[in-house]
Amino acid sequence: MSVINKDKIDSIGINKENGNVMIGISDHLDWSNEYEHLIMLQDKINSYLNFIESGEIYESYPKAKDKNIEIIIYAKYDITEKAEEFLNVAYKSVVEAGFNLSCEIIGE
Known part of the structure; x- marks a missing residue:
């Protein structure tokens, strides 16, 4: 699973x-x-x-109940300037x- 599979959760867990x-x-x-990458x-x-x-x-991962939730992007490559701008806007929305x-x- 990866960024190209938009309908799949790549990973989920609790930060210890x-x-x-x-x-x-x-x-x-x-x-x-x-x-295309940004889309x-x-x-x-x-x-x-x-x-x-x-x-x-909460149905898929009941341990998430009453916890703070963070979406984290694990990127293989350094992000571009445009990607950084996009992530700043996305951060505000999230x-x-x-x-x-x-x-x-x-x-790598």
């Missing part, structure tokens, strides 16, 4: 350090087709928000919805 539910997006794509990320984030806001998360969004560059 802070107790937050972490819903991971596995992003293995490079940025050679930046526009895929947007679709995946929206799909995750729908998963959370619909309550499906926070307004009551959740958190972050991106971690994991490299």
